[in-house]
Amino acid sequence: MKITFAEGLAQAIYEAMAADSRVVLIGSSFMGLNMTARKLMEPAVRDYSDRMLVTPISELALAGAGIGAAMCGQRPVVDLGTGSFIFQAFAQVVNEAANIHYMSGGQSKAPVTFYCLAGMRGMGAAQHSHRTQAMLGQVPGLQILTPGGADDAYQLMKWSLLKSQNPTVFICHSLLFTETSELDPNEPMLPVGRARIRRQGSDVSIIASSITVPRAMAAAELLEKQGIFAEVVDLRTVVPLDRETILKSVAKTGRAVIADECHKSFGVAAEIAATLAEDGLSFLKAPVRRVVVPDVPIPFSQSLEEELTVSTEKIVAAALQVLGR
């Protein structure tokens, strides 16, 4: 069955609400301003509107209320809207949710999901384009889900709402809504913490997550036309990070390109490069390359934003570079 990313999300939310009455939606604009995708939420609105709470624009307290309700027996998802708005809620997400299990010595837990519609979406400008997975990766205690395919949008969201026992930041990218993938409802889910090999290859590993997954796949297509076989590793989750699969892939290919939409310094790609330097140096036939966003704020003008975007073309160029072409 072929589904879109947005369909996967909507279906996961609907099925989770149907399966467990503790699943409650604190805010429910999961599809942002995408009117087509918003229609997909109609079944949930029709059947479970009593579990969709009216929310003032109060990210801090909504995040905190989600944590509080989660500690006391509910399974809330807090829609924080545009990913940049999580900064309004940082005190609760970073300094309360992430610490509760640890600082209570394991007495308490907070299975809350924070949903962010993040990323460089086109003309979002500096205050609406953040990708926060690298910053949040510095916060022990938070799980960070970064699906790049429709299959994972569905499974990771459903898992987060029904099974997770920890605070989770679900980072969705609005440019992924129309991406499609095959979903076999009978196939067991790939466990959280395991990366997905989206495409097998022998010449170079392209490590991607979220929006860079379809771009890496497109790059691999183009490379194949030149006789280069790229392996695409979709991280699925930044925390937990599947270092083992990354190292295994690079052991096979000997070359690594890391495509990530965070800024270059201290980013997700930097962490992966460090892992390769520490534990995979002997596999490398060439230095790793990061295809990431330069360390500048995101400008409004389309031509300026494009200059900074992690594009398929840039991934192809980096792959050719590590291959010495």
Add this chain to the structure above:
Amino acid sequence: MSANVSSNLAAMLKIRRFEEQCIAMARAGKLPGHYHVYIGQEATAVAACAALKPEDFLFSTWRNHGHLLARGASPGKMLAEILGRSGGYAGGKSGTLHLSANDLGMPTTSALVGGSLPLATGAALACKRQGKGIAVAFFGDAGLEEGAFYESMIIAQVWQVPILFVCENNSIPPKDRKRGQYTSSTLPAQRLGDVTQSLQIPSEAVDGTDLTAMEECFKRLTAEVRNGGGPRFVEVCCSRWPGNIMTWPELPGGDWQIDWAFGGKPDVDAMVAWLSSDPLSLYLKKQLAAGALDRTQIEAIDAAVKKEMTGAAQFALDSAFPEASEAYRHVFAAQESAL
């Protein structure tokens, strides 16, 4: 002596003697780090917790010892935690700042100003959805200086969740502040409850030195909240204890003496003045005047409390420091990794 008088006295004394113990241990170099005590506010926690049921949730702050004790927490496990020992509630991971007891409906304690207000609001949402229990949020007057307060009030009111906001105002009135003195609240409101009334949340103020008045107040307000009345706000007007200073607590005049309720006086002027607004001393004097108890009974209760505190101290000191490997536990709760 009625059971109520005896249990109120024991509960207040327990908090006071516990805090004195903390100060003594800090002086002896056994209690590391910054800590806060609840001396002078004992009646608030005792009266509030008396109005609660086991299924209710409580949220506190860095000044949490009194709330936990009044809720029935073990002084030994609390003190062990405060000393960073393995026998503490969190195995030494929380210390005094985040002291919590999930079994008692206190799942976490935020040491950030205003930090617990959103959490308590969410706990109240859970209560409403589960059809049982209420949430009580204890916080200080400085909590109103944070944006989290306003956001939480709005949400609690829009959702009509069962929550009682208890603001323990222990700030010094501006007229009493000397130049350069640390001020805990700079809120430009005459009555803190005025703030919530503008959001249609009913509010009132109660005298934090009067246990009897607070018993009535908390009983009535928790019933209103429990019966679906939505949020309530109460300002408890406490009188700041002279030992509560910006840096480390001090014990002016030494440990509290029963004799001070019988005409004896501490040798520190600030303490002499403060005793006329000490909830413990006032409660004793009132019960003595009413003939509800005598000195022998008071001394017997105090002796029992002191004995319990000595036992708690022994338990805490006997408890080992956690193993180094413990630092890596409890980052994440155990879970299934797939659907």
